[in-house]
Amino acid sequence: MEETNWDYFDSDLTELILSHLSIPSIIRSSLVCKSWQSIITSSSFRTRVLTRKRPWFFLYGQNNVFLKNNQVFAFDPESYEWIKLPVSASLLSKDLFTGSNGFCFTITPENFSFKPVLSDSWSQTSPLIFSRCNPLLGVYDVPDKRSKLPRFIVAGGASFIGNLVDLGDRLAVEIYNPNQDFWELCPPLPANFRPGNSSQWLCSALFKRKFYVFGIYSFFVSSFDLEKRYWTSVQTLRPPGTLFSYLISLHDRLILAGLCNNIETSPSFVIWKIDEKTLEFIEMEIMPQELLSCLFDSSDEDDRFASLKCVGFGNLIYVFNEEHHKHYPACVCEMSNYSGKCKWRRLPSLPLPVNKFHKIVSFCSNVYLDVVRNN
Incomplete structure (x- = not known):
């Protein structure tokens, strides 16, 4: 066999070079030769990739009339491209589907199921004590x-009474213990979050062993201590002029990102750093106006911004429009772990065809090489 330049590299250097590839490219590279396969399947390589790779952005579109039109897209920031994912049978339903920190979930009145992101294998837990729709998950x-499995926390949501939904019921927080297949009951969300205590009106963030719940439009905020099992008093977190905002946990920062109405200029999308102890805020970044203009209509309607959504994880914040006629445009802000400076970019368009959806579920998550390689 003819020698190549790769034959002169030692395994450590080859491992370093391969780790810079995107995850799909790494999977393909493992088929090139046995030595590369050995490197890619090693524990040291998996650790290197896990610490290097940035989280992916997932969009799940649900069509309530024609379930066959449901679609799932994933954006890989390393290759900077969208990937259209296969839709499993479990997603061809009206069940709640969501994701958080490496896991996907489906919730029905009878069942709670989870799986690692991009895995094909679902695991089912014992039923939630209080069946609910559209809860917050952490x-x-x-x-x-x-056990290597983490804990799952479920908060808020609307309760089911038969086939009806009770928007006013305060449901207990439930925390899943995988060792005992047991749901622990904890105090419910503070009464300030009722009504509208579902993921349609609230967002959540896990930061320093606390589960924060934030009102996207009400601006109420409270945190649940995951060790002592209590809620802090409800406060208001609203920078002047904010129309709506999302609370996001990044590596070492608690971030507020939202649309701000400036009297002197056009509305702007602003990112603030939040002091978790005092809830004081410091403006960090403003989205370039030309990017914001790409995300919404130029019409004068007051609600033209209402379809803007925001999610984030790691050091990435994604902002997108969930309206079909705009074809779901999105942009990303990459925040430096050290300086806090941001780099904004527009995402490429979703791969066609893109169906019409009645509901969009979005989340960010790490993607694990082992899971992708084994599926």
């Missing part, structure tokens, strides 16, 4: 030698 780790 995933967090606890030191436990008996």
Whole structure:
């Protein structure tokens, strides 16, 4: 066999070079030769990739009339391209589908199921004590030698009474223990979040062992201590002129991102850094106006911004429009872990064809090489 330049590289250098590839390219590279496959399947390579790769952005579109039109898209920031994912049978339904911190979830009145992101294998837990729709979900780790699975926290949502939905019921927070297949009951969301205590009106963020709940339009905020199991008093977090905003947990920062109405200029999308102890805010970044203009209509309607949504994880914040006639445009802000400076870019268009959806579910998550390689 003819020698190549790769034959002169030691395994450490080859590992370093391969780790810079996008995850889909890494999977393809593992088929090139046995030595590369050995490197890519090693624990040191998996660790290197996990620490290097940025989280992916997922969009799940649900059509309530024609379920066959449901679609799932994933954006890989390394290759800077969208990937159209296959839709499993479990997603061809009206069940709630969402994701958080490496896991996907489906919730029905009878069942709660989860799987690692991009895995084909679902696991089903014992039913929630209180069946609900559109709750907030969080995933967090606890030191436990008996299980590598994290804890799942479910908060808020609207309760089911038969086939009807009760918007006014205050549902207890439930935390899932995978070792015992058991849901622990905890105090419900503070009464300030009722009505409208579902993920349609609220967002959540896990930061420093606390589960924050924030009103997108009400601007109420409270945090749940995951160790002591109590809610803090409700406060208001609203920078002047803010129309709506989202609370996001990045690597070492609690971030507020939202649309701000400036009397002197056109509305702007602003990112603030939040002090988790005092809830004081400092303006960090403003989205370039030309990017914001790409995300919404130029019409004069007051609600033209209402379809803007925002999610984030790691050091990335994604802002997108969930309206079909705009073809779901999106942009990303990459924030430096050290300086806090931001780099804005517009995302490419979704791969065609893109169906019409009645509901969009979006989230950011790390993608694990082992899961992708084994599916």
